[in-house]
Amino acid sequence: MAKLFTLKGIVGGSIVLLVLAIALFAPLVIPESYATQMDMRARLSGPTATHIFGTDQLGRDLFYRVTLGAQTSIMIAGTAVLISLVIGLPLGVISGYFGGWIDNVLMRLVDTLLAFPALLLALTISAVLGPNLTNTIIAIGIAFTPFLARIIRGEALRVAQMPYVEAARAAGTNDAAMILRHILPNIMPPIIVQATISLAFAILAEAGLSFLGLGTQPPDASWGLMIQASRDYLDIAPWTALVPGGAVAITVLGLNMFGDVLRDVLDPRAS
Amino acid sequence: MTDPIVIIDQLRVGFGDTIAVKDVSFSINPGETVCVVGESGSGKSVTSLSIMRLVEFGGGAILNGRLLLNREGGVLDLAQADTPTMRSIRGNEIGMIFQEPMTSLNPVFTIERQMTDGLRLHLGLTGAAARARALELLRDVRIPEPEQRLKQYPHELSGGMRQRVVIAIAMACRPSLLIADEPTTALDVTIQAEILALINRLKQETGMAVMFITHDMAVVAQIADRVVVMYRGEVVETGAVTDIFANPQHEYTRALLAAVPRLGEMHGKAAPEPMRLVGQNHAPKPILARETPTPLLEVAHLTTRFPVRGGPLRRHIANVHAVEDVSFTLNKGETLSLVGESGCGKSSCGRSILRLVNPASGSIKLDGVDVLAQSKSALRQMRRDMQMIFQDPFASLNPYMRLEAQVTEPMRNFGMADASDRAAMLFDRVELPRSYMRRFPHELSGGQRQRIAIARALSVSPKLIIADEAVSALDVSVQAQVLNLMMELQADLNLSFLFISHDMAVVERVSHHVAVMYLGRIVEIGPRAAIFDTPQHAYTKALLKAVPIADPAKRNLLGDLNFKPIPSPVHPRSYVPEASTYETVAQGHLVLR
Numbered sequence: 001m002a003k004l005f006t007l008k009g010i011v012g013g014s015i016v017l018l019v020l021a022i023a024l025f026a027p028l029v030i031p032e033s034y035a036t037q038m039d040m041r042a043r044l045s046g047p048t049a050t051h052i053f054g055t056d057q058l059g060r061d062l063f064y065r066v067t068l069g070a071q072t073s074i075m076i077a078g079t080a081v082l083i084s085l086v087i088g089l090p091l092g093v094i095s096g097y098f099g100g101w102i103d104n105v106l107m108r109l110v111d112t113l114l115a116f117p118a119l120l121l122a123l124t125i126s127a128v129l130g131p132n133l134t135n136t137i138i139a140i141g142i143a144f145t146p147f148l149a150r151i152i153r154g155e156a157l158r159v160a161q162m163p164y165v166e167a168a169r170a171a172g173t174n175d176a177a178m179i180l181r182h183i184l185p186n187i188m189p190p191i192i193v194q195a196t197i198s199l200a201f202a203i204l205a206e207a208g209l210s211f212l213g214l215g216t217q218p219p220d221a222s223w224g225l226m227i228q229a230s231r232d233y234l235d236i237a238p239w240t241a242l243v244p245g246g247a248v249a250i251t252v253l254g255l256n257m258f259g260d261v262l263r264d265v266l267d268p269r270a271s
Numbered sequence: 272m273t274d275p276i277v278i279i280d281q282l283r284v285g286f287g288d289t290i291a292v293k294d295v296s297f298s299i300n301p302g303e304t305v306c307v308v309g310e311s312g313s314g315k316s317v318t319s320l321s322i323m324r325l326v327e328f329g330g331g332a333i334l335n336g337r338l339l340l341n342r343e344g345g346v347l348d349l350a351q352a353d354t355p356t357m358r359s360i361r362g363n364e365i366g367m368i369f370q371e372p373m374t375s376l377n378p379v380f381t382i383e384r385q386m387t388d389g390l391r392l393h394l395g396l397t398g399a400a401a402r403a404r405a406l407e408l409l410r411d412v413r414i415p416e417p418e419q420r421l422k423q424y425p426h427e428l429s430g431g432m433r434q435r436v437v438i439a440i441a442m443a444c445r446p447s448l449l450i451a452d453e454p455t456t457a458l459d460v461t462i463q464a465e466i467l468a469l470i471n472r473l474k475q476e477t478g479m480a481v482m483f484i485t486h487d488m489a490v491v492a493q494i495a496d497r498v499v500v501m502y503r504g505e506v507v508e509t510g511a512v513t514d515i516f517a518n519p520q521h522e523y524t525r526a527l528l529a530a531v532p533r534l535g536e537m538h539g540k541a542a543p544e545p546m547r548l549v550g551q552n553h554a555p556k557p558i559l560a561r562e563t564p565t566p567l568l569e570v571a572h573l574t575t576r577f578p579v580r581g582g583p584l585r586r587h588i589a590n591v592h593a594v595e596d597v598s599f600t601l602n603k604g605e606t607l608s609l610v611g612e613s614g615c616g617k618s619s620c621g622r623s624i625l626r627l628v629n630p631a632s633g634s635i636k637l638d639g640v641d642v643l644a645q646s647k648s649a650l651r652q653m654r655r656d657m658q659m660i661f662q663d664p665f666a667s668l669n670p671y672m673r674l675e676a677q678v679t680e681p682m683r684n685f686g687m688a689d690a691s692d693r694a695a696m697l698f699d700r701v702e703l704p705r706s707y708m709r710r711f712p713h714e715l716s717g718g719q720r721q722r723i724a725i726a727r728a729l730s731v732s733p734k735l736i737i738a739d740e741a742v743s744a745l746d747v748s749v750q751a752q753v754l755n756l757m758m759e760l761q762a763d764l765n766l767s768f769l770f771i772s773h774d775m776a777v778v779e780r781v782s783h784h785v786a787v788m789y790l791g792r793i794v795e796i797g798p799r800a801a802i803f804d805t806p807q808h809a810y811t812k813a814l815l816k817a818v819p820i821a822d823p824a825k826r827n828l829l830g831d832l833n834f835k836p837i838p839s840p841v842h843p844r845s846y847v848p849e850a851s852t853y854e855t856v857a858q859g860h861l862v863l864r
Binding site for chain 2: 162163164166167168169170171172173174177181182185186266267268269
């Protein structure tokens with residue numbers, strides 16, 4: 001456990017805790033209307049005493065939008081990645097471990113999904129299921145599944161060929177125990193890294209869907225939506241992009257650092 | 272007496288806070304082979320990398336000492352030399368050969384390109400002149416059809432050929448010092464014999480000095496003029512090769528020599544017996560076979576093939592005939608060794624018996640029960656009776672599992688009660704402290720890990736243990752301890768071992784019976800004494816002749832041994848191999864016709 005309290009672990013863990021706290025408690029502390037209130041005299045204002053992060057093109061306060069938008073973004077991205085893990089992990093492990101025709105069938109399915117751009121896929125799923133938040137989450141989750149499944153399959157394939165797996169088989173270990181005891185612990189590190197990276201992409205994917213009218217609906221705030229809206233004002237009001245972009249970047253950085261440390265904590269070899 | 276080529280004086284090398292080489296001093300004269308011998312972590316490679324000043328690229332630093340190179344126009348301290356000077360020395364005045372011929376050549380360049388690189392750089396040779404010199408070098412290292420080889424890529428050459436090319440490259444600029452770092456460790460014994468003879472001959476022809484790094488005392492006995500014994504970063508003993516072997520002074524040297532199995536030392540002994548290690552006063556007890564042998568494992572006409580796929584649709588176009596019509600019987604409480612060079616099918620044979628790969632045909636009976644007829648679940652139950660120990664103790668243990676969990680895993684698989692208590696007993700049995708049960712594999716040394724692997728195999732009280740190169744990856748002193756442990760366990764628990772190995776000296780030490788494999792077939796099988804004392808098959812004789820003997824009085828570097836390359840075991844699907852037929856030369860001693 002001492003490995004958790006390295007500089008990296010403390011910084012990463014603090015960022016993750018902070019973002020989670022904002023996502024959980026900001027809507028309880030700050031009235032939701034603050035995110036949509038328009039200060040018409042201070043449109044596209046830079047950071048000032050009244051608007052510490054500045055305002056957007058409608059004079060809405062970016063500080064309140066970014067803190068209140070955290071919940072939506074984190075919830076959507078987190079749940080979506082969780083869904084893609086829940087589908088992708090068994091798919092990848094079964095494919096990589098058993099190989100043969102099972103692998104062929106599963107991976108051709110995954111390839112079919114991979115053939116579509118993730119956003120287009122999410123768009124299609126969202127359009128079919130109906131545009132609401134739950135369906136957006138499901139859509140992003142499914143769209144991200146093939147990437148995770150591919151990586152997990154590759155890792156499972158590699159680990160399945162390790163001598164310790166053959167040794168366990170020679171010792172009479174059955175398939176279920178083999179996967180639980182030997183395959184899963186050994187494929188965890190790359191999965192953790194990939195999942196944290198997926199979170200960042202999921203936050204952005206939500207923005208794309210919102211832009212097309214399938215995610216968060218204006219005037220509600222989400223980080224992705226804010227980045228999307230800042231597009232037209234980049235030259236005159238760069239902070240409209242920097243604030244939500246910075247929030248995404250810091251969150252992802254924190255998650256990556258935390259993921260790295262988590263991997264070290266789980267790995268008995270790292271001292 | 273000429274001046275030494277290299278004088279290493281008080282060399283000290285550190286990696287971060289650890290000192291890898293502690294005040295090492297020795298020298299190498301022209302025309303002399305100095306063997307630096309030691310086990311892993313002794314600092315022998317670090318010493319050689321320091322001379323090349325390559326140690327800095329690995330994160331090390333020369334902290335103290337001088338590395339004096341005697342060259343034209345004076346003596347140079349390599350420890351102080353600047354980068355351009357070093358670059359003009361590396362590959363020019365000092366040549367280097369690395370261990371792994373598979374990876375020390377660049378796979379995307381032709382042999383000619385790689386050979387002429389150094390010639391261009393150091394000697395300014397270009398075009399036809401460089402090509403002519405490259406051809407000459409390939410002839411020097413006795414590569415057949417050198418013109419052909421120049422156009423080829425590394426993957427088109429065999430391991431032995433590749434190592435010859437590496438030697439040719441090292442010799443390209445006529446170095447005054449050749450550093451060879453474990454140049455034969457990755458090679459089969461017949462190829463090793465050729466390469467050793469070659470290095471010795473090149474030394475005599477050119478008068479260069481050779482610094483030969485190895486862990487293998489038998490190789491030392493074959494090639495060294497002088498020996499430097501290293502242990503934990505220090506030189507513990509230096510001397511002429513005959514003195515070191517006949518009259519070792521340092522305790523470590525004595526222990527090391529006692530741990531080396533010598534081919535021929537079991538001559539006249541009826542049964543295998545553990546080695547007598549330093550500090551052990553009682554005489555080892557021989558592992559006697561039973562009066563009336565009862566068969567445990569009966570293998571008949573075992574054939575295993577692996578498909579070769581090719582063409583656009585990856586069709587099954589040919590087969591690797593890995594195991595071809597192999598038959599043998601292993602008796603209870605005895606050891607049968609399968610011995611042969613890489614690719615001879617010995618490992619495939621062992622894995623077929625456990626059905627880790629499925630044989631194409633044949634029959635395997637364990638205690639009268641047909642292994643091949645079992646369903647998947649029945650086979651799982653049968654695995655309780657036959658366990659395996661694998662070669663690489665670093666890869667055959669799950670890095671994420673505590674050692675107790677690894678040792679108890681087979682017992683849990685078969686629902687045995689009191690797995691933890693039994694694991695504790697097994698830790699005692701393999702002489703590991705019980706406190707290790709809570710540890711992870713990376714906290715153990717190679718030998719300790721192999722003890723864990725043995726404990727794991729023993730946990731379900733199997734009748735048969737297949738040991739696939741179980742001691743090959745271990746240092747010699749650890750190897751001796753593990754071998755002794757295996758033999759003691761055999762005597763106590765009446766175990767039967769199928770011992771798969773490439774090492775003739777180890778095989779001679781442990782076996783009751785020996786089967787020599789070549790190209791998927793057993794070419795000769797019989798009692799250990801018959802195989803080693805009166806070998807009949809040409810391949811067995813060649814193999815025994817090639818084994819280096821850890822005794823400088825029995826040198827074997829007579830010149831080119833010239834072994835024929837092993838033919839390919841890949842045949843088209845339509846190919847029908849002949850059955851193996853044997854001639855009985857004595858009771859139980861069979862030779863392939």
